[in-house]
Amino acid sequence: MKAKTKTNPKLVELVRSLRKASRENRTPIWLAISNSLSKPRKNMAQINISRIARLTKGGETVAVPGKVLGAGLISHRLTVAALSFSADAAEKIRAVGGRCVTLNELLRENPSGAQVKIMR
Numbered sequence: 001m002k003a004k005t006k007t008n009p010k011l012v013e014l015v016r017s018l019r020k021a022s023r024e025n026r027t028p029i030w031l032a033i034s035n036s037l038s039k040p041r042k043n044m045a046q047i048n049i050s051r052i053a054r055l056t057k058g059g060e061t062v063a064v065p066g067k068v069l070g071a072g073l074i075s076h077r078l079t080v081a082a083l084s085f086s087a088d089a090a091e092k093i094r095a096v097g098g099r100c101v102t103l104n105e106l107l108r109e110n111p112s113g114a115q116v117k118i119m120r
Contacts, residue, residue, distance in 0.1 A: 011037065011083075014034075014037065014083075014103060014104060015034045015037050015038055017104065017107065018030040018031070018033055018034035018037070018103070018107065019031060019034045021107055021111055022034065024111075025111050025112055025113070027111075027112055027113040029063070029113035029116055029118065030107065030113055032118060033063055033103065033118060036065035036066070036118075036120060037065050037066075037083065044065065044066040044067070044083070045064055045065050045066030045067070045119065045120045046066055046067050046069055047064050047066065047067075047068055047069065047082075047119050047120075048068075048069045048070070048071040048072050049068065049069070049070055049071060049072040049073065049074050049089055049092050049093070050071055050072020050073065050074075051072070051119070052064075052068070052078075052080065052119060053072060053073065053074040053075065053076070055117075055119065056076070056078055056117065057076065058076035058077055058078065059076075059077060059078065060078050060079075060115070060117060061078065061080075061081070061106070061115055061116045061117070062078060062080050062081070062116070062117050062118075062119055063081045063082070063103065063106060063116050063117065063118050063119070064080065064081070064083070064118075064119050065082075065083065065103070065118065065120065066082065066083055066084075066120075067082060067083060067084045067085070067086065068080060068082045068084075068085045068086065068089045068090075068093075068100075069086050069088075069089055070086045070087070070088025070089035070091070070092055073092070074092055074093060074098070075096060076096065076098075077096055077097040078093075078098050078099075079098060079099040079101060079106075080093055080098065080099070080100055080101070081101045081102065081103050081105065081106035081116075082100075082102070082103065083102075083103060085100050
């Protein structure tokens with residue numbers, strides 16, 4: 001029988017820190033992201049660059065509780081925080097002047113979660 005809990009220690013620590021930040025800052029965005037990361041891997045978000053480009057405007061901050069994939073094009077600068085990035089996706093985001101950060105880095109930079117969109 002498979003384990004019902006996450007076994008990746010980095011992911012477990014990330015979920016804990018997101019939940020702690022949600023309680024301390026009374027910010028529901030971190031709880032929503034931690035709940036998404038707690039789901040089985042097959043249900044984790046896999047978002048293409050084209051979808052991010054379609055649903056955002058320049059200068060926004062986006063959190064993806066999963067992986068960002070490189071299919072599509074992006075034409076505006078934005079900050080994307082995710083669990084992981086494909087090499088192609090990170091290259092495309094940086095090519096237009098955007099930033100690729102981890103969810104931990106976004107949590108440190110913006111503990112209140114203000115002006116952050118979640119993409120699932």
